[in-house]
Amino acid sequence: MPQKASNLEPTLKETSSAEYLVTAILPVNDPSLDSLQLRIMTLLDPSLHVHEVLLLCHPEHHSEVREILFEVLSEDTDDHHTDASIFSWPAQMEEGAAVLYAAQHVEPPQDRILVLGSDGLDTWNSETRKMLVGRFATPLPVGPRGFTIQGDEPFCIVADATPNAASFLVPPFSIAPLLVPPHELYSDPIFDIWPSLGHHISRARFEGVGGVVVDYDKQSTWCPVNDKRDPSTTEIVSSKTAHEGESETFAILLPSLDDLVSFAAPVCHLWAEGHNIGILLTEEDPSLANITGSSVQLLPSCALKANILSDLRLTSPLATPAAWIANLQVTPTIVISVPTVDISAHASSESLTHIQIPREDLPFCDWLSTIPLQAWKSWYKPQLEVSVITNDRPESLMRLLTSLSNASFFGDEIHLRINVEQTADEETLRLVDAYQWPHGAKFVHRRVVQGGLLPAVVESWYPSSNDSYGLMLEDDVELSPLFYAWAKMSLLMYRYGRPEDRSPQLFGISLYQQRNLELRPEGRHPFNAQKLFSALHHPHPHIPYLSQIPCSWGAVYFPEHWREFHDYLAIRLSQTQPDLPIDRIVAPGLRSNKWTRSWKKYFIELVYLRGYVMLYPNFKDYLSFSTNHLEVGSHVREMSAKAYERKKKLYLLPLMERPPQLSGLDDTDRPDPTLAIPPTTDLMGLPEKRMPSWDGLPVLDLLGLIVTEGVIQQRGATRREELFQCDSPDRPFDIPALLCLPDHEDMRLDLEED
Structure with a gap:
């Protein structure tokens, strides 16, 4: 004291x-x-x-x-x-x-x-x-x-x-x-x-x-009771009192001190936010004797007590991780461990969320500091399904699959679907057959009749629930090893976080940073989000932002919007609606109206009518989670080598890499804080090291101009009235209502008759 x-x-x-x-x-x-x-x-x-x-x-x-x-x-x-x-x-x-x-x-x-x-x-x-x-x-x-x-x-x-x-x-x-x-x-x-x-x-x-x-307020409770206890006997620690109803108890079970130091950023963030933290180190390690009875310095102002399983067994030979959890002063609602730590005797509780992160991914978890409290309990709700679209570029496909295999998935199960065109060559087929996917189930779908890129993309994934998310990847894309961290961080923030940070207008998450604008009528236009926001005196030029432009070079699409797109495309291509002939311009003033074989043309139309937006990253030097190698295919024609290299540089972006891992701590000097500096990923280059609130995200329209959500939604509503001359009420994700068509059943019967 x-x-x-x-x-x-x-x-x-x-x-x-x-x-x-x-x-x-x-x-x-x-x-x-x-x-x-x-x-x-x-x-x-x-x-x-x-x-x-x-x-x-x-x-x-x-x-x-x-x-x-x-x-x-x-x-x-x-x-x-x-x-x-x-x-x-x-x-x-x-x-x-x-x-x-x-x-x-x-x-x-x-x-x-x-x-x-x-x-x-x-x-x-x-x-x-x-x-x-x-x-x-x-x-x-x-x-x-x-x-x-x-x-x-x-x-x-x-x-x-x-x-x-x-x-x-x-x-x-x-x-x-x-x-x-x-x-x-x-x-x-x-x-x-x-x-x-x-x-x-x-x-x-x-x-x-x-x-x-000096404090004259006898009722002041800012300094928690926990700090009045002897720190050598405290199993649950908290730095300050959280707001009523906003405090949770986290149990952290990791093998070693090195693992705990690697995982310091999220642990210290939770502690600083006032949550109860219990820590258990489970591995038999002689060096742990040096920290017995004292706190572990994780960051300069974050020193927390860690229990050691071998110490507990000196007084209780039957001590186990599950028993330690059961005997904590406060029952935890969230347990974080590596998969090798067995808490099966306690993990059956319905009120417990058990998050298992592989040991090798712990050094790259600083982004967990950005997760809102409400989202921790939804850790396993978002289910990402990866769909790869390929034809006859085996070297490109190998590069993409290698980058997928090398990514960190933080213990999540990810299903992979490889969609192979009917014209695929033998080398591509052998590669697809031999490829081993270690993070979940692998499915292969090969077309019997050649369909082209539009059906290949649109039919590559369909959501099974409102927690199902699709990542569509053409084979000339390459991924950052941290792409899933960005995707999951964004999903947990804007789909499972605070109600005020969720919006039905958000249709997806781009992995690719925009470097060029493709939709202006005059053609390709260079784009730099940070320069744009700096010119507008935004305090954080590197802030993520919302754009109406759908990304096709690595992006996660949301279930409600992808189903709605399927409904829209079915009607749009059926040519059965007199107000919507195939050559009708839906989104005026855009270069995409001249595209003839692109699925994005029609998605852009839907985005325009609805006022939808996609989340884009905005890190320094165009640091990205995906890049496009711009290889010859459906949308890239043959050209001279010089012209090809010049164009390729416009689209090839640097990928965000993992930071170097800890080289090891000196057992004789633990817990010297100068030796316990956990690695930091470039993900923490966010403004104030956290994801912005929804209303703090800048909004750009299809031409890359700063707007508001209200403006783009009003544009869509106005265009809907111009196209279909109806004033009937619109309903979310309901295409017949959007297009002023008859009810679902009547429309289905009409299509069957046709």
Whole structure:
């Protein structure tokens, strides 16, 4: 437990004074905008005597924040006056770094700076609020939330009205401007820059501490009970209290310390989010004796206790992983293990989700940090089926199948269907027959009558349920070993995550980054999403985005939309509807209207009428999860070698590779954190290292222009009325209703008669 700061107590004098100048810095982000008005009003409370409020926000929020601020100030009829202004949040800075940057630009003569989080002073009572803006003789940070470092592990301080010395504080806290460092600080993945600030201050001041913790709120529960227990006996750990109803218990069972370090990113993220974490190491390893009774340093500010199965057996010879799970202080709802760890005696519980990840994939699981809580229990719901379309390019097919085999599937079963054209050569047939698929069932379908590329793609997959997803791959495509991580991460986020992040308008997930736009009437046009978003001053130019353009070079299609496409294509090609002859232009102004043999032409029509969108990756340097080798076939004509190579460069993209694995930890020095640095995949190049919320994704239309969802949906509705002259109600995924046709049964009978 932290020691009382008795040596600091005489210097800590808190009294309110209207002449004492305090500047408050309030960061504003997307989630906090709805409650911003109340937070500003709290800071303008005359009893707090805040002299100035800086609202730190991204440029795209300036106008909205300005309107809210104007509304608040126009209603303030009190004689007390507080200056309020907007300060631009520098691009690509995380919250703590941006707050520090703003603090560095506070104009003198200010006595204190009140550093706030995006929640302002919401959770603190009036006594603690007044303390935060009070007069202090010490320049040290003073606030209600602080941590002390014991060994290498941070523990939160259960504070009261008596000052406690702290290694570092987290917002809200008050600090003298002279202690604001003039340079950037190292950002910790869990606690942002605040441990670095505490370290900087403790080295600069004679007290040798990073701050002082005082809390007048006796009901404050931010510091969990778990941190009051002896860490050497704690089997379940949590860093902070999650919101009620949003906390789960995770049991992590891995063979070795190296495995745990490799899996550190998702474990530490769950811990930082306030979830209960239990860890068991199951392998007989003499080096584990060095961590017995202490915590394992996984990341600089993430040290968690791990139980060791061999230690448990010293007191309980019958100890097993299943028994350990049964004896945890809190019953887990999610268990993560490698397949070799047997928990069969406990895995039958209906309330338990048991996720098994192969040992070799653990170092590449940092993307699990982005999974929303709601999606963990749906881990096994999405079922990806891979459909390969091939004809007579055996070398290309071998390259594709090799990249498929080398990918990480994180323990999921994936069924593979290889669709072979009637004209396939003998070498291709031998390759298909000999190919061994290690991740699930392999099916081979060979056409008896030559069908061409359109039926080959459209008939290559049909969903068996609304949790069935199809990845269609032509044989000149090659895949990144991390393609499935991107696909599953996106599915769990936008199909099984929060309700507000799910939309029926999303029809699929592209593995390929757009480098060219193909649908403009004038022809191919170079495209760079990051340059486009930078020019529009988007704070995250590398953000994934939504585009109406369907991808044919590696993409996952959703079940409802693919069924609907089948219905649409059947009617479109039947030529039985007078309002929809085969030469009718459905989506005006697009180059695809001239395509004669492409299934995408008709999918684009459906996308236009519905206002559908596909999710696209947007990583640096066009780093992609699939690439197209642009080999001669249905859509690539013979040309000169020079022209071919020039065109191929326009479409060939670099594939995202796995990061180098850990070279091994020195058993004599465990758990030295400098040796325990887990690998990081380029998947974590996402804005703020997480998938954006649905309403934060930019939207592009079929020409690559920035639009809104409402605009493209209205375009489709307007075109529907123009084409079919009906005002009957439309229904989701219902083609007869969309095309103003008779009911399903009448239409089916008409087609049978024809």
